[in-house]
Amino acid sequence: MASAPSPPTSQKQRTLPLLSRDEVASRIIQGQQLIVLHSTVLNVSSWSAFHPGGALALLHFVGRDASGEIEAYHSMGTLARMDKFKVGRVEVDDKGWMPLTPPIALGLVRHPDGVKGHWAREGAVTLAESILQRTITLDPSSAPIPATPTTGRPVPHNPEVVTITPNQLEPTLTELDREVEQKRSQAYHELRKRIVEAGLFKPPGPLAGYGSDLIRYTFLGGGALALYFETTGWLGQMASALLLGLLFQQLAFLVHDAGHTGVTGNYWWDRVIGMTVASWVGGLSVGWWCDNHNIHHLVTNHLEHDPDIQHIPFFAISKNFFGSLWSTYHKRIMAFDAPSRFLISAQHKLYYIVLSLARFNLYAQSYIYLLGPKPKHDSFWVYEIAGIAFYWLYYGSMLRGLPTWQMRLAYLLVSHVAASPVHVQIVLSHFACSTDDLGPTESFPSRQLRTTMDVVCSPNIEFIHGGLHLQVTHHLFPRLPRHNLRKASLLVKQYCEEQDIVYKEHSFVEGNRQVLGVLRDVANQLDLLKKVADGEIQEKLMK
Numbered sequence: 001m002a003s004a005p006s007p008p009t010s011q012k013q014r015t016l017p018l019l020s021r022d023e024v025a026s027r028i029i030q031g032q033q034l035i036v037l038h039s040t041v042l043n044v045s046s047w048s049a050f051h052p053g054g055a056l057a058l059l060h061f062v063g064r065d066a067s068g069e070i071e072a073y074h075s076m077g078t079l080a081r082m083d084k085f086k087v088g089r090v091e092v093d094d095k096g097w098m099p100l101t102p103p104i105a106l107g108l109v110r111h112p113d114g115v116k117g118h119w120a121r122e123g124a125v126t127l128a129e130s131i132l133q134r135t136i137t138l139d140p141s142s143a144p145i146p147a148t149p150t151t152g153r154p155v156p157h158n159p160e161v162v163t164i165t166p167n168q169l170e171p172t173l174t175e176l177d178r179e180v181e182q183k184r185s186q187a188y189h190e191l192r193k194r195i196v197e198a199g200l201f202k203p204p205g206p207l208a209g210y211g212s213d214l215i216r217y218t219f220l221g222g223g224a225l226a227l228y229f230e231t232t233g234w235l236g237q238m239a240s241a242l243l244l245g246l247l248f249q250q251l252a253f254l255v256h257d258a259g260h261t262g263v264t265g266n267y268w269w270d271r272v273i274g275m276t277v278a279s280w281v282g283g284l285s286v287g288w289w290c291d292n293h294n295i296h297h298l299v300t301n302h303l304e305h306d307p308d309i310q311h312i313p314f315f316a317i318s319k320n321f322f323g324s325l326w327s328t329y330h331k332r333i334m335a336f337d338a339p340s341r342f343l344i345s346a347q348h349k350l351y352y353i354v355l356s357l358a359r360f361n362l363y364a365q366s367y368i369y370l371l372g373p374k375p376k377h378d379s380f381w382v383y384e385i386a387g388i389a390f391y392w393l394y395y396g397s398m399l400r401g402l403p404t405w406q407m408r409l410a411y412l413l414v415s416h417v418a419a420s421p422v423h424v425q426i427v428l429s430h431f432a433c434s435t436d437d438l439g440p441t442e443s444f445p446s447r448q449l450r451t452t453m454d455v456v457c458s459p460n461i462e463f464i465h466g467g468l469h470l471q472v473t474h475h476l477f478p479r480l481p482r483h484n485l486r487k488a489s490l491l492v493k494q495y496c497e498e499q500d501i502v503y504k505e506h507s508f509v510e511g512n513r514q515v516l517g518v519l520r521d522v523a524n525q526l527d528l529l530k531k532v533a534d535g536e537i538q539e540k541l542m543k
Contacts, residue, residue: 016040019088025100025166028063030116036065036099039092042085052267053294056104056329060298060305063100063169065092068188068444069298072478075265096182099440100169101127104328105305111161120159123326123333125304127172127437174439181443184499188445188476191495195477198491200484201265208263209483213254216463220247228398234410237402241411245418248359251277252422253466253482259290260478271380279387283395284362287384288369295329297478301435301451304328309430313340314354315347317518318435319525345526348519358423359416422466424512429453429471432514433504448475449496453504455511459486472503 019027019041028034033045035058048055053073061069071079090097103109107125111118121128195201203209220243227240257263258274274286296308303309303320307329312321316336321344324336343350366388375381399408433451442450455469462469467482473489474480480488496503506514 016086016089019090021090021098022166024063024088024090025169028100028103028169029164029166031110033058033062034087035061035063035070036067036090036097037070037082038065038067039089039097040086041088041090042082043087044085047085052290054291057294057298059104060102060295062102062104064102064440065097065099065185066444068185071189071192072444072476073294073297075261075479094182095178096185098178099171101171101440103164103169105440106164106168107326107328108162108164111159113161117163119162119164121162122331123328125326125328126320171440174441176438176441178441181441181446184445184501185443187495187499188443191491192477194491195480195488198487200488201477201480203263203265203481204483209481210254210263213250213463216250217247220244220250228401232403234407237407237411238414241414242418245415248282248415248419249422250463250466251281252419253468255282255284255286255289256293256466256468257482259286259293262479262481265479272383275380275384275387279384280390283366283388283391285366285370285384285388287375287380288366291369291374292329292365297475300448300475301430301433302437303435308426309435310334312336313343315351315431315519316340316344316522316526317431319522320435321522322526322529341526341530345523345530347523348516351516351519352424355423355427356417356420359419421464422468425455425465425468428455428508428511428515429468432511432518445476445495445499446501448472449501449503453506453511454489456505456507462486469508472505 024034024041027043031045032043033048035042035044044051044058048058051058070082103119104122105125106128107121107123108119108128109122111120205211207214224240224243224247227236227243231237231240254263255274255278258270258277261267261270263270263273271286274290278284278286278289292307296306299305301309303318304325305328307327309317310327310330312334316322321334322336325334326332327334347354369375370381370384370388399411402408402411429452433453435451438447438450449472452471452475454472455465457465457469467474467485470485470489473485473492474482476492477488493503495501
């Protein structure tokens with residue numbers, strides 16, 4: 001989650017009232033967005049609409065202890081300025097704060113009538129079926145609303161009013177040991193201190209460690225332009241397209257770093273760097289990427305909440321997608337329709353083909369986001385729009401400058417397919433990991449280590465992976481400069497040994513094999529369901 005300057009805070013020390021569990025739950029029911037930071041309660045309702053990480057990022061932690069997430073995604077300066085949002089404190093025992101269930105996890109959003117305590121059912125979220133019906137029965141025929149006022153998208157005028165009780169915010173029982181989870185959280189905070197003391201949050205050396213990367217960018221970009229302007233034949237132009245695609249692939253890692261405020265450590269400068277590279281050079285939106293990627297980091301591998309694993313109709317990494325799940329990010333049903341069934345039945349065969357063309361999907365997602373009502377139409381938005389216009393001006397001119405339409409099409413495809421390894425790298429660390437929902441009692445480090453894996457590679461070639469091969473450490477410390485991840489990963493492995501947590505890492509080949517295995521298993525389950533359904537139809541016809 002990107003960090004930004006927070007509102008000024010009072011220098012006066014305040015005596016915070018002790019809030020009971022029922023009072024915290026009642027305030028949440030009335031619409032307050034309360035989040036626990038250690039034993040302090042923050043009310044972020046007024047800040048939600050301005051939060052650089054997006055309003056949804058906060059909604060996922062209402063009623064929960066988000067100490068790990070807050071410290072992972074914010075700078076020390078921002079953490080020090082959160083006093084303004086403190087409204088109380090809660091008692092925390094050896095097992096930590098017993099979390100409440102965020103309303104968004106139940107598919108509920110504030111009702112557009114604005115009445116306190118009125119909620120509307122946004123979508124049919126799985127968890128709601130076991131929790132909301134404890135004391136009330138929702139009308140299953142009531143139409144879900146597509147979005148909330150906090151996202152800026154329209155809602156129906158008269159959705160059904162839903163009222164919830166404190167009992168319905170109590171989490172479902174899990175097999176997790178809360179005392180173990182609390183110890184892991186406390187040990188995570190100590191791990192963070194060790195990494196800070198080791199100086200690993202500071203950029204490594206001159207040019208923030210990007211000296212060799214800048215040389216690589218110059219070689220790829222300069223080579224692509226030289227071949228484009230100095231050659232006329234197919235071989236030279238395709239070589240130019242290849243180098244340009246490899247440049248796009250390498251620059252994607254820089255954009256990723258900037259989106260996490262991991263280049264300069266300053267939100268404003270890193271956002272400008274990210275926009276310049278993503279929009280002006282690559283024609284993409286870093287604003288969309290941050291909005292999407294922030295949620296992925298917070299609710300990693302959750303089928304209904306994590307947009308980075310919601311790829312219907314092309315991919316499904318769990319048979320649960322067969323049930324047309326609701327996406328709390330996209331605000332729509334991920335319909336498991338005929339195209340989905342056709343593509344997913346062969347997803348393990350089409351995997352690399354689809355990913356080779358994934359950059360075209362990034363264009364679509366970027367422009368849908370920028371031209372929709374969600375982003376703030378501020379100077380950042382204007383800069384991105386101008387950058388994308390410039391990109392299509394220069395890239396379009398390059399295509400038009402080629403002699404035949406066949407060469408233009410080939411240049412387009414080669415330059416985009418050559419950039420596709422970054423997409424294989426991105427999904428590699430999550431597609432083969434757990435997608436189970438263990439509830440809000442699971443600690444931040446436990447979830448990240450359960451849903452993420454590393455790719456083992458030599459330090460000499462890790463530039464090919466752009467730091468994304470060390471996803472475990474990156475997910476635990478997303479603000480950590482990329483070039484310090486390897487050193488920090490040694491401390492993380494030590495933490496895992498001490499806390500009896502599996503640190504998952506595989507070779508690139510083995511990781512791909514596992515991902516293809518998951519895709520194949522889901523496709524086989526779909527095929528089995530189809531055979532069962534066909535058999536039932538045949539049996540009925542025989543009667």
